[in-house]
Amino acid sequence: xxxxxxxxxxxxxxxxxxxxxxxxxxxxxxxxxxxxxxxxxxxxxxxxxxxxxxxxxxxxxxxxxxxxxxxxxxxxxxxxxxxxxxxxxxxxxxxxxxxxxxxxxxxxxxxxxxxxxxxxxxxxxxxxxxxxxxxxxxxx
Amino acid sequence: xxxxxxxxxxxxxxxxxxxxxxxxxxxxxxxxxxxxxxxxxxxxxxxxxxxxxxxxxxxxxxxxxxxxxxxxxxxxxxxxxxxxxxxxxxxxxxxxxxxxxxxxxxxxxxxxxxxxxxxxxxxxxxxxxxxxxxxxxxxxxxxxxxxxxxxxxxxxxxxxxxxxxxxxxxxxxxxxxxxxxxxxxxxxxxxxxxxxxxxxxxxxxxxxxxxxxxxxxxxxxxxxxxxxxxxxxxxxxxxxxxxxxxxxxxxxxxxxxxxxxxxxxxxxxxxxxxxxxxxxxxxxxxxxxxxxxxxxxxxxxxxxxxxxxxxxxxxxxxxxxxxxxxxxxxxxxxxxxxxxxxxxxxxxxxxxxxxxxxxxxxxxxxxxxxxxxxxxxxxxxxxxxxxxxxxxxxxxxxxxxxxxxxxxxxxxxxxxxxxx
Numbered sequence: 001x002x003x004x005x006x007x008x009x010x011x012x013x014x015x016x017x018x019x020x021x022x023x024x025x026x027x028x029x030x031x032x033x034x035x036x037x038x039x040x041x042x043x044x045x046x047x048x049x050x051x052x053x054x055x056x057x058x059x060x061x062x063x064x065x066x067x068x069x070x071x072x073x074x075x076x077x078x079x080x081x082x083x084x085x086x087x088x089x090x091x092x093x094x095x096x097x098x099x100x101x102x103x104x105x106x107x108x109x110x111x112x113x114x115x116x117x118x119x120x121x122x123x124x125x126x127x128x129x130x131x132x133x134x135x136x137x138x139x140x
Numbered sequence: 141x142x143x144x145x146x147x148x149x150x151x152x153x154x155x156x157x158x159x160x161x162x163x164x165x166x167x168x169x170x171x172x173x174x175x176x177x178x179x180x181x182x183x184x185x186x187x188x189x190x191x192x193x194x195x196x197x198x199x200x201x202x203x204x205x206x207x208x209x210x211x212x213x214x215x216x217x218x219x220x221x222x223x224x225x226x227x228x229x230x231x232x233x234x235x236x237x238x239x240x241x242x243x244x245x246x247x248x249x250x251x252x253x254x255x256x257x258x259x260x261x262x263x264x265x266x267x268x269x270x271x272x273x274x275x276x277x278x279x280x281x282x283x284x285x286x287x288x289x290x291x292x293x294x295x296x297x298x299x300x301x302x303x304x305x306x307x308x309x310x311x312x313x314x315x316x317x318x319x320x321x322x323x324x325x326x327x328x329x330x331x332x333x334x335x336x337x338x339x340x341x342x343x344x345x346x347x348x349x350x351x352x353x354x355x356x357x358x359x360x361x362x363x364x365x366x367x368x369x370x371x372x373x374x375x376x377x378x379x380x381x382x383x384x385x386x387x388x389x390x391x392x393x394x395x396x397x398x399x400x401x402x403x404x405x406x407x408x409x410x411x412x413x414x415x416x417x418x419x420x421x422x423x424x425x426x427x428x429x430x431x432x433x434x435x436x437x438x439x440x441x442x443x444x445x446x447x448x449x450x451x452x453x454x455x456x457x458x459x460x461x462x463x464x465x466x467x468x469x470x471x472x473x474x475x476x477x478x479x480x481x482x483x484x485x486x487x488x489x490x491x492x493x494x495x496x497x498x499x500x501x502x503x504x505x506x507x508x509x510x511x512x513x514x515x516x517x518x519x520x521x522x523x524x525x526x527x528x529x530x531x532x533x534x535x536x537x538x539x540x541x542x543x544x545x546x547x548x549x550x551x552x553x554x555x556x557x558x559x560x
Contacts, residue, residue: 023493027539104244123535126528135532139503139560 006051010035013054016070017084018091020110025091028108034087037096042083050080202353203344211361214275214373220358221272225288226302227351228264228410229509230295231334233555234318235261237479238331240537240553241322246475249448250323253439257331260413260436262512266382266523267395267406269516273380274397275362275373286517290509294557297482305348307333320555322479328444335414335437352411359407366400374399379518386520387527438464446471477541479552494543494551501536502558504529510560 011031015022025031038047057069074084090096092114094105107122116134118125125134132138202210211217239254269287295302298317307316318334321327338350348354366372374397381396395406414436434442434449442448442464450466480487485502488495511526537553544550 021493023491023497023543024539026543027497029538029542124531126531128524129528129531132525132528135504135507135529139500139507 005055006047007031007035009051009054009058010038012058013070013084014087014091016066017088018110020091020113024113028110030091030094030105030108033101033105034090037090037101038083038087041096042086043081046080046083050074050083053080202346202348202357206346207348207353207357208360208364210357211365214365214369217275217358217361217365217373218272220303220354220361221268221275222288222293223303224268224354224358225265225272226293226295227305227354228261228268229293230299230302230318232258232261233295233297233553234320234327234330234334236533236537236555237320237552238323238327240534241477241479241541243475243477246472247323247470249469250443250471253443254331257436257439262527263387263394264410264413265512266387266516267397267410269512270381270395270397271358271362271403271406273516274376274403276376276380278375278377278380281518286513288513288516290506290513291557293509294506294555297555301334301351303348303351303354305351305354307336307349308342309333320479320482320552322481322552323476324473325444328440332437332440332444335435335440337437351414355407355411359404362400362403372400374403377518380516380520382516382520382523386515386523443471477552478549479541480545480549483540483552483554485554485556485558488551494540497536497540497543498551498554499558501533501540501553502556503560504532504536505553505555506558506560508533 011022011025014025014034018025053073057063057066057073063069070084073079077085086096090101092109092111094101094107094109100106103122107119109119112119112123113136116136211220235254235258239251239258242251242254272287295318298319300315300317301307309316316333319330321330334351336350338353342349348357362373366374376398378396378398381398382394383396384394387394393409395402395409397403397406412435438449445464447464447468448466449464483498485495485498488498508526508529511522511529515521515523515526533553540551540553542550
């Protein structure tokens, strides 16, 4: 399979694993960095099988509940050496294991958005904003 | 950093600011004794060349007489001030697009310069609101009325400059319109054109050729109507004024407007920050607050040339040929998000997730304007709260800029009105 389609699959499966839309994931600007991160830190065989199976799963028209299938096939620590769980942690925290990938990955961690807050020390919301409900809550 | 960048200690820096020029304002309009004294004082301290120039008068695109008589009545004056609000606002999105499309870590000086201009444009909106509030009879304000209508004030890009301002463009070019562009030479040309001072050699026509000329008309109108109206026109509720205590941080001075002189000072701040001087280099007076920065036009020139003005750069005879000779800095036209020009929500209709993101941005934009509108409509203490939204605006814009299209361009903030 072409690496090119791997990045596409990576985006698709990341959206399923994180619950954030593909556009929201792209909007972090971290897609390429994270794809390279898993390439660098995961056994090639695990990656190849992972994307192969993801590809099959996403194209399986008979599959009614993709999330359930993901949960049963991909989430076990033994499956693909825990890659699926690592991808979730990667997107939410910007970390690979306990290593911060970059200052940008720290800022772009989805956990801040999920909690309607901001990464301490970055993306400051302005003086006195703490007295208000977060804009993301107000607007949703 | 700011200190180094903007040469706060450079004694010549205020030379780049236009003191509310043209102090012959009342030669044909009204002779007010105090104003005459003011002129006399000023001419004493000014170099002979300047005196000669102001005596002769600077020929503007719209004739001086037309500028003086442009404002018809109080209603027209108030309408023009609302147009001025729209004018100030129309410049903010293009500057923000220029700023946001600069990639983190690159073009540091250029980003700081553009950012300082944006902050001042917001200040101008507040100053114009103060003038408008100062001449609005409190009895005419119904409860719940807002100073302006957010939906009407948001321009559709590309847009001509509001207020019938038609800056000169090179021969053969289409009439000037403001576009939303990524940080680029084209964008900097556009910014410079917006802020360019009136060209004295320009032929007389029926429209304004610069933002400064439009404000001249407003200033004459304020003076004339204030003199001809029994009791004057400055009868607004002072409690509706935004003052320094409601506005923190950089961006110049907030002028509380309760008299004509205050209004003149506010307009001086607006025009001075925008265009700078035209030939008025002789005065060392600091007229409008201590921390005066280079006028916008010259900040944009600095970016165009990749060089700061130095202490010895003065000149600025019109037409402006000033070339900065100070410290060079790096301008990288490639470390930039390749934003599609004039993005629209309509462009994103085939991508619902992206459309949602664009709407999120616009919601924050409209909230920012609503906050400013509330503040200038009798609740000045809300201004700071409104300004905090500014931060969120940037983060939402950056999210859009991270979303690529197949043709190598990327999405961008659309600055359109949405219901919130």
